[in-house]
Amino acid sequence: MLIKSISLTNFRNHTKYNLECNPTTTLILGENGCGKTSVLEAIYILTQGKSFRATDPDIIKRDAEFYRIELRYDNGEKIIATYNQKKKSFEVMDKKTSRLPSKQRYPIILFLPSDLNLISGSPSSRRKYFDRFFCILNPVYASALSKYEKALSQRNKLLKENFVNPTTIFPWNILLAKNGALISKVRREYISIINNSLTTTYRSIADNQDEVELNYQTELQENITENQYLSILEQNYEKDKIIGHTSFGVHKDDFEFIFNQKLADGSASRGETRSIILAIKFIEAAIIKFKLKKAPIILLDDVFSELDNERRAALINNFKNHQVIITSVEKFTTKD
Ligand SMILES: Nc1ncnc2c1ncn2[C@@H]1O[C@H](COP(=O)(O)OP(=O)(O)OP(=O)(O)O)[C@@H](O)[C@H]1O
Ligand SMILES: [Mg+2]
Numbered sequence: 001m002l003i004k005s006i007s008l009t010n011f012r013n014h015t016k017y018n019l020e021c022n023p024t025t026t027l028i029l030g031e032n033g034c035g036k037t038s039v040l041e042a043i044y045i046l047t048q049g050k051s052f053r054a055t056d057p058d059i060i061k062r063d064a065e066f067y068r069i070e071l072r073y074d075n076g077e078k079i080i081a082t083y084n085q086k087k088k089s090f091e092v093m094d095k096k097t098s099r100l101p102s103k104q105r106y107p108i109i110l111f112l113p114s115d116l117n118l119i120s121g122s123p124s125s126r127r128k129y130f131d132r133f134f135c136i137l138n139p140v141y142a143s144a145l146s147k148y149e150k151a152l153s154q155r156n157k158l159l160k161e162n163f164v165n166p167t168t169i170f171p172w173n174i175l176l177a178k179n180g181a182l183i184s185k186v187r188r189e190y191i192s193i194i195n196n197s198l199t200t201t202y203r204s205i206a207d208n209q210d211e212v213e214l215n216y217q218t219e220l221q222e223n224i225t226e227n228q229y230l231s232i233l234e235q236n237y238e239k240d241k242i243i244g245h246t247s248f249g250v251h252k253d254d255f256e257f258i259f260n261q262k263l264a265d266g267s268a269s270r271g272e273t274r275s276i277i278l279a280i281k282f283i284e285a286a287i288i289k290f291k292l293k294k295a296p297i298i299l300l301d302d303v304f305s306e307l308d309n310e311r312r313a314a315l316i317n318n319f320k321n322h323q324v325i326i327t328s329v330e331k332f333t334t335k336d
Contacts, residue, residue: 001106002074002323003043003297010064012038021325023074028327036327040110040299043325046071046079047108047297049090049100052132056083079104102139107288107296109322111281111303118280119273120265123217123254130255133284134190137291141186144179148250151175156245166237176249177229183250184220191216191255194283201279205314210260212276217254274311282318298324304332 007018013035019028028036041059044052046069051059060067066084079100080091090100110132114121118129135142155172158164191214202212221228232248240247257264257276264276288296298319304312305328312332 001077001294003325004072004074006039006043006046006072007070008039008042009066009068010061011042011067011069012059012061014038015061021323023323026323026325028325029329029331030327031329037301040301040325040327042069043071043297043299044108044110045069045081046100047106048136049105052110052112056088057085059083060085073106105136105139107136107292107294109281109285109288109296109298111298111300113302113306115281116274116277116303116306118277119257119268123252126255127251127253130187130190134186136296137190137288138186141183144182144186147175148179148183151179152246152249152251159240159246160244164241166234169237173230173233176233176246177226180220180250181224181226181229184218184224184253187218187250187253188216188222190287193287194280197283197286198279201282202275205278205282205311206272206275210272211258212264212279213258215256215258217256218250219248219252220250271308274307278307278311278314278318281315285319285322295322298322300324300326302327302329304328305330 002023003021005018005020007016008014009016011017013033017035017039019026019039028039030036037053041051041053044050056067060083066082068080068082070078070080072078078093081100082089082091088098090097090104092101092104114125115129118126131145135145151172155169155176158169158172194214198212198214199210202210229249233246236246236248257268259268259272259276264273268276285296285298288294300315303315304326307315
């Protein structure tokens with residue numbers, strides 16, 4: 001499926017904005033702050049159900065009473081999201097819902113400038129990155145992650161209270177164990193799928209013999225059961241109460257990039273790092289296409305200025321059979 005058009009009302013700095021999209025490449029050109037990333041953000045909300053960078057109170061145009069965004073696909077389907085300071089709602093073919101129904105989701109590959117810092121960034125930025133990908137791939141993972149995050153925040157809040165005891169915290173332990181065990185299993189599985197093609201994809205971009213691997217860095221043993229997870233949380237209760245937060249769980253996981261048997265952060269060069277990120281993006285698109293049987297739409301937010309000609313060409317070539325929407329401050333070329 002292809003996006004035909006997107007229109008925005010009172011969304012970020014846009015009072016009214018409409019974009020007709022090409023089936024192949026659409027370029028959104030404009031100076032800093034003119035609202036380019038916001039257009040991608042609106043597309044992301046209408047395909048994934050929520051923004052990749054903020055919540056609705058930040059998104060609604062300052063002093064406006066509502067925002068409305070509308071996306072039309074080439075098959076005639078139309079999805080509308082509105083937010084009126086209190087409530088967000090989605091409307092698909094005249095049916096209103098508070099969340100975007102999962103069958104209305106359409107896979108997206110989002111490439112942000114900050115993704116280029118993925119390898120040297122914080123563990124939490126890597127978790128967020130891979131979670132975004134795994135959520136698109138697997139609605140069960142998305143639901144488990146959302147439940148896990150809510151339970152974690154509740155448990156951490158309780159741990160800071162004087163009245164807390166093992167009984168009051170028990171329901172949250174159960175939720176963390178159930179969803180945490182599933183999250184860990186899915187992370188392990190997807191990392192292994194990524195690793196099946198990481199080195200070959202990297203070599204197709206960088207044209208050399210380097211090896212790249214993604215390593216799941218976790219305290220959780222393989223195939224941990226819900227009961228094992230639960231008993232660790234229970235054993236940690238006194239310690240967690242003293243430190244005031246949950247010390248064990250998938251919220252501490254990391255995804256490490258290994259480059260020629262060494263941690264890529266600190267050993268891979270800037271160019272090599274960029275090639276690794278491109279490889280990850282290409283693999284994301286391939287896995288999504290294979291698993292979901294849909295060609296993801298590619299949103300490239302201002303990344304061309306960060307890439308050299310060789311990598312720009314690799315990017316364009318790899319995504320030539322996808323709909324690509326690109327934002328940029330300046331016109332660019334893939335030739336010298
Ligand atoms: N809720 C809001 N209401 C009004 N304006 C907003 C709101 N949120 C953000 N803005 C402004 O909207 C503008 C557009 O932001 P956006 O990130 O889309 O710009 P951009 O074109 O991608 O810029 P850059 O090239 O710097 O990445 C910015 O000037 C930002 O300060
Ligand atoms: Mg931007």
